[in-house]
Amino acid sequence: MSEARDGHPLDGGVRAIAEAVRSGEATAVGIVEEAFRRIRESDTELHCFNLLTEEAALEAAASVDESVARGIDPGALAGVPVALKDNLCTKGTETTCSSKILQGWKPPYDATVVSRLRAAGAIAVGKTNLDEFAMGSSTENSAFGPTRNPWDVTRVPGGSSGGSSAAVAAGLVATSLGSDTGGSIRQPASLCGVVGIKPTYGLVSRYGLIAFASSLDQIGTFAVEVGDAAATLEVIAGHDPADSTSLGQPAPSLLDRLFDGVEGLRVGLISDFLADVAAPCSKAADDAGEALARAGAKVEQVSIPEMLLGLPAYYIIAPAEASSNLARYDGVRYGLRVDGPDVETMNARTRAEGFGPEVRRRIMIGTYALSSGYYDAYYGQAQKARTLVIRAFEAAYERFDVLLAPTTPSTAFKLGAKTANPIEMYLSDLCTIPSNLSGHPAVSVPFALDPDGLPVGVQVLAPALGEALMLRVAATVEAFASPSARGPVRPRPTGGEVEPGG
Amino acid sequence: MTSSAARISLDEVRHVARLARLELTEDEIATLQGELSALLDHVDKVRRLDTADIPPTAHPLPLENVLRPDEVQPCLDRDVVLAAAPAVESDRFLVPSILGDAP
């Protein structure tokens, strides 16, 4: 556990904050007030947040402090400021998916993960920016303007959970929730120098997560340290009867053996991506492999060529499911309505105006891939390619306990660098997509800095429900990582140079 | 950015836009034709895969028979729901005229 930087408990991380609040050493109110102070200082520039819920947060914090004072258990995450990606439903609080079509919409219910966080005493401070409907890899597709990378405000934080990642990276909150459909937690985590976990599909309830691609979406966590991201995950994970795709198990224990080390573990470094990624990214993966070997693991390169089917299969399956999930935004029951002489015209105008170009693109390709005459060639084939990816993973996990890979093909790119060509943007997901197709868990751990001083993450992948082992390996990778490679970082309010957190 | 022969015709783009209820200008249709064609090029290797004996995967999960008991639970307050609606009349959601029956 890191010690508080700048002396403020907010920088202690999830576990330290909770411990301090539960013991009365720090107040939830004090910590939350500091969070909002930092947000006011930095967020005009960074735009991590679409919306802040300061009043409610301070009330909740006061309530936590009162419980502590009265000897009532305030919860495992008592007083921990958390940011929520704005595709998670928050009762009575605007939830927009960074889209014009949902601007102003207030859900009448909380997502299950939000209820669980609240019940654990965590304090939701606001809703973070994302690529519209979680479609994108840079947060530039937000209808409300991009989020900027705290390491360099001329660069993207990654996406689609850019706001959640940057908020942790900038030290504004201790932890945040994101969603990962093709890499939308892990990629921004890597670009922002923080930890991002995508759990096993079905481990975390999707009830209240506004759907993008239902068979791929998973909610996960961000934090500066592996242990803290795991602590948040423990609270939100576990069976939910409101989600039919929720696994039957209760939340697993992830922290017990986190520092047991990697002695004797078999680690496979996926070689198939190394040629397609920038040198700092492949080097980081190699170096992480070497570090694990020094720590006692048996590390080998492994080729899993089916991994390269992932990207094209994903860009059929995800848009197809999205085209159906987003049909409900028709101007009838909630959200934007653009009038028309008849309901069909009203629907068509509402959707054309309410959805941005990337969302429209994906709805179009998805509709096409499912349409009569093309279903077998595209969606049907993609589902079969998915089977091949899953089988390839299963075969690999007979030889290895975990796999290692780069997280992203590049470090944080400049705003606007990839917006001209959608496909170039899609390539950002190369290394992360296979885990979404298989439903297996994966985590990005900040490991090094590139020659420009930008963070590079490394990915640890594990079989289904292998989180405990995966995080154990991740913790070891973290121990060998360059300390300067991870956040939080706080740019000066003028947007000048970065001050690394430590 | 266009490939020599677009994989999707302008008419097909218009047809898809109708299916998806998106009102697009002719310019937007033309742009989409290029973008969708490029994407179809990109995913073509999946289309060409030999998958003769491979079953499709709809779900990564082995679950079956996830069922709930037939017991009434409290539902949403009508006022809350209608408050979010763009147009309401007689406690119902108002829409402009519907041209035909459901397909």
Add this chain to the structure above:
Amino acid sequence: MGETAYETVIGLEVHCELSTATKLFCACANQFGSEANTNICPVCLGLPGSLPVLNRRAVELAMRIGEALSCRIEPSIFHRKNYFYPDMPKDYQISQYDAPINVDGALELPDGSRVGIVRAHIEEDTGKTTHIGGGGGRIHGADHSLVDYNRAGVPLVEIVSAPDIRSAAQARTYVAELRAIVIAAGASDGRMEEGSLRVDANVSVRPAGTPEYGTRCEVKNLNSLRSLVRAIEHEAERQVAIVSAGGSIAQETRHFDENTGLTHSLRSKEEAYDYRYFPEPDLVPVVPNAELLAAARAGMGVMPVERRRRLVALVGSEGTAEQIQTVIELDLDGLVLAAVGAGAEARLALARTANEAAAKAEGARSLDPSAFAALLGMEAGGKLSATQAKTVLAELIDSGGQPGDIARRLGFEAMESSEIDALVDELIAQHPMEWQRYQAGDPKVASFLLGQVMKATKGRANGRLVTEALEARKG
């Protein structure tokens, strides 16, 4: 030039609302007649982030329907059927496509004919739209529409028949029987007037004896048995007129207009709508395990075909079909069986129930079977005339009591056989010509003679005894 005879080919799709307490995918009440938009939640309203969870009871009832229709109950999955319409909260319907729960069954009609059942699958119902400003609540010319989502998400089983039906009358019988089956199965209340049972008819015609099917049209909006018959008859006529004049049928969906009795085209189905079915990712497969099947089978009532068989076993099938039908439709077959069990003669019990008790069906359902049997015995034994017996029965149903007491109170006493003999002798003396024709075997005159005696005795005479007396004097 001979006229071609045409055969009508009909397939029916019946949507049946299941009588569960809650909706298919959420715990909102499944209740007809609630105030608009008061039975809705994030799931059935399709709010962003909501997810469906399948109702166990709906699965059990769907399996019951499958059993009742002799279907194979298979492992099944759900599919999304994608299309935009304001009554669809998600703009897709969760339904079943190529892996439905029940397949390959058959329905046996009362006349013994069989109609194949292709499939019976589970799907969710839509909301209800009301159209304002078009006159008569019709879509055409309406200014705007209003949507109520109370019905959205109610569980349906869609039962698809093979195109084995050959007439409007047979279609009517099929629907009536199917209705009786789903009610007996406890799966639905079958109330067409409340929309619990909705029928779409696929109608085509072809020259009699040809194997190829003609182009079919789908006729929708049939919400009573009468409409079903009228619509099919009209549609068949319409198609025959076109085809016999050398034209061809456009494949389309047509709407039945109650007022004109005509079908009119809604839209051309030149190309079927592209629903882009794909497996529903938010739900997992349903596998018929022992537990589900046992729960489905428990509580399955007695099927109409079995109820018919039981009565036929008692009374035979000669000329009894209509009475049996009436008695079952009114839920009075139990009374007949119980009366026979208490000693009543079966055919008489059936006749009196179908003809007389039926008029007071509700009261008749709580009629004491042994009292009924006793009354029937009095009639059969000649102590009461038919007319008298009917009067006593009416009183028995209305006020209970014992038939003997009622008869005495009403002054019905059996006529002595000597009285009957005397009357018959007088009759023969007064009508010599008719008596001669009677002796020659003229059936019409027999009724006349009997009628005269009944008139003279104001219905008190026992008709059977009179007939016996006449026969005895035939010589």
